[in-house]
Amino acid sequence: MTKNYVTLIFLSCFSIFLHSTALAQSATGTIKGAVIDSATNKPIDFMTVALKRDNAVIKSVVVNNTGSFSFEKMAPGHYTVTAIAIGYNVKNIPVVLNPANGPADLGNILIASQSNNLKEVSVTADRPLIKQEIDRISYDIQADPESKGLTVLDMMRKVPLLSLDADDNIKLKGSGNYKILINGKPSTMVARSPKDVLRSMPASSILRIEVITTPPAKYDSEGLSGIINIITSKKIDNGYNGSLNLRYQGPIGGPGMGGFVTVKQGKFGMTAYGGTGFFSSPETESSTTRTTTGGLPTNLLSTGFRKFNNNYRYGGTELSYEIDTLNLITIELNPYGGYNKSHTRQLFSLFDGTQQIGYNQIGTNRFGWNGFDATLNYQLGFKGHKDRLLTFSYKNGNSGNPQENGLSFINRQNFTDPDYNQKNNSRTKEQTLQLDYIHPLAKFTIEGGIKGILRTNKSNFEYESLDPVTGQFQTDPTRTNKFNNDQDVIGAYNSYAYNLKDWGFKAGVRAEGTFVKADFISSGSNVNTNYFNLIPTLSVNRKFKDMSSLNFGYTQRIERPGIDNLNPFVDRSNPNFLSTGNPDLKAVLSNNFDLTYSKFKKGSVNIGLSYRFANNTIQQVSVYNETDQITRSTYYNIGKDKALTTNLNVNYPITEKWNATLGGNIGYMWLQGSIDGQITKNDGLTGYLYINTGYKFEHGWKANASFNYNAAQIQLQGQNSSYVFSSFSGSKEIIKDKLTLSAGINNPFAKFRYYTNFTEGSNFTQNYRSQNFYRAYNVSLNWRFGKLKDSIKKNQRGIDNSDVKKSSTSGS
Structure with missing residues (x-):
């Protein structure tokens, strides 16, 4: 079968070559x-x-x-x-x-x-696909023909500096520590696990994706690697404009739909987007082995089976009203919700040299999320100086993440733990006030602002065990608690931009004070932490006569721990491997340097070099306890990180109809930390390679093929496996500029992907291996409608709470 696929692809490429040659000879x-x-x-x-x-x-x-x-x-x-x-x-x-x-x-x-x-x-x-600016690289989604058939998560593979790991988690320059914004503003719907919502969002509803490598001082200082800004806003005049996308993916995946609409009538404007999608998988297999040393060596083998069903619903609308030419009011509303459901079976066996311990475990798990964000913006212009703007913004956000796990055991052998349920209802409430002022001069632009964030995180976790006498579940108060975490941030910034004919400069500073109070209500204890940071940022751009430019950037970035890192709730969904948060975590400060060369002539070339280092970084640590034979994982401020990375992106039109893109990065990472008083080190090469080619045929037919290779990810106590991803797609405009049918296949040469993760400590080694469906087909229908005229006037400043470490939790 593989041989037939290779033959088919070879013949397709050969026919394209002959077609191109014939064109060249006419x-x-x-x-x-x-x-x-x-x-x-x-x-x-x-x-x-x-x-x-x-x-x-x-x-x-x-x-x-x-x-x-x-x-x-x-x-x-x-x-x-x-x-x-x-x-x-x-x-x-x-x-x-x-x-x-x-x-x-x-x-x-x-x-x-x-x-x-x-x-x-x-x-x-x-517009060209890729655009280099003084502090960011942007990718024009609408200029990419594949945007009509792929999701936003799929398009992330094509954006310079971005990649997806083996579990589809987004990486920026190989790091998972970044912030995602929607239209320049934070959104709680992508704060927990962005891949879940972006997998449900059609790329046709997105205008462009910006990778901000050196965020200016106006942005909050969170996100060690930078900021990913997803632009959905559509600009039209009086009239309306929109699109609707229907799609299906199988055997892993499911149906989905999404779209956007923009309406402008006189002084009133509205932009709305939304959608829903399912991502499900038939049952797959996984295994975990663990070997321990010490006074009582053990060998553990666990074989598991899992199937899941995920759903995500998202929406957003922006309403604007121009009171007059100097006064503008906008209101933004963003509801969202969804769930991850999974059913697991596990066969467990542990031998400690004296006895065999075993059981069969049956588990039902549900992780939900829901929330609503509301934002009010007022923008004031000045007579005779309409470029001078004063903006006041207020945002109120409320999100929840209820989690439930139920575990029962059969075929017990020397195992006495009762069946149990655990629940964790966590919520985050946030209020933000912000004032921004921008003052352009002849060659200078001056910006300044102040901001206050009042954030409350709450978690109510409960553990219930089965009473064998009554047959009822009873709450265990020793494993039950209520946790509140108040995190207030006060910030102010000032920045300057100066432009000459061949030079551009941006510099600024941001001052932030953070006040943290954590209360364990059930136990009556608390943890208080306050800290202050002064964050500089500098960007320099030099243009050359050969249509090239050189960019340099330096900034410091902060990583504040989020509720998932702080929450002391103990996840016991696997009795031999427990995980929890750490309420004592502190913020992390990183220093980032970037140098980028860009050239736009026939095609485009971007070459970059970056270096970052940070101390006291937050690392997930696993420790084996010989007494109860359990591996426990939590977070500590113990790490020292250094990373040197080079990246490349080349986009070149081979012919007027045939285009090719080559991208990727390669870097070296150094990690160091102290675990149980012992220095632990790890280092190694990381990176990814991306190749894409597209061809435009006559009569609205288009074809694309892509290949990805991702190297192993380096961790403090081990690493995970590398992987390869390939895809082939095509599209046909059924009604020109209106209706497009797209279809594709991912990874046609492999039915399953096998992901491995190796972890080791002073007295144990652990290997995890999972099987996931890899080969998948997709089909989508995209309809564009409306008539364009003018643009909706939008606030040029707004709230951006890019200041919290996101969780890497995911439902797939």
């Missing part, structure tokens, strides 16, 4: 010209020129230092040349190419600057 011509600023009569830096045929972009280039461009080896016919750049009006020029008459020379094309000085040109079909 009669062709050249379209050329130069783009000039109409006011200064000088070339325009980073001007993108796109070539369209039948309203579809078939090729794009960036002008050289003289403003010149050319499209060579083009077939005869009617074309449209579109010139776009930040701060300039878009210009469309019709062209008729006849090679017999020589090149189609458009001469000097004069472009006028926009009177409103917009920071971004909104011509989504013509």
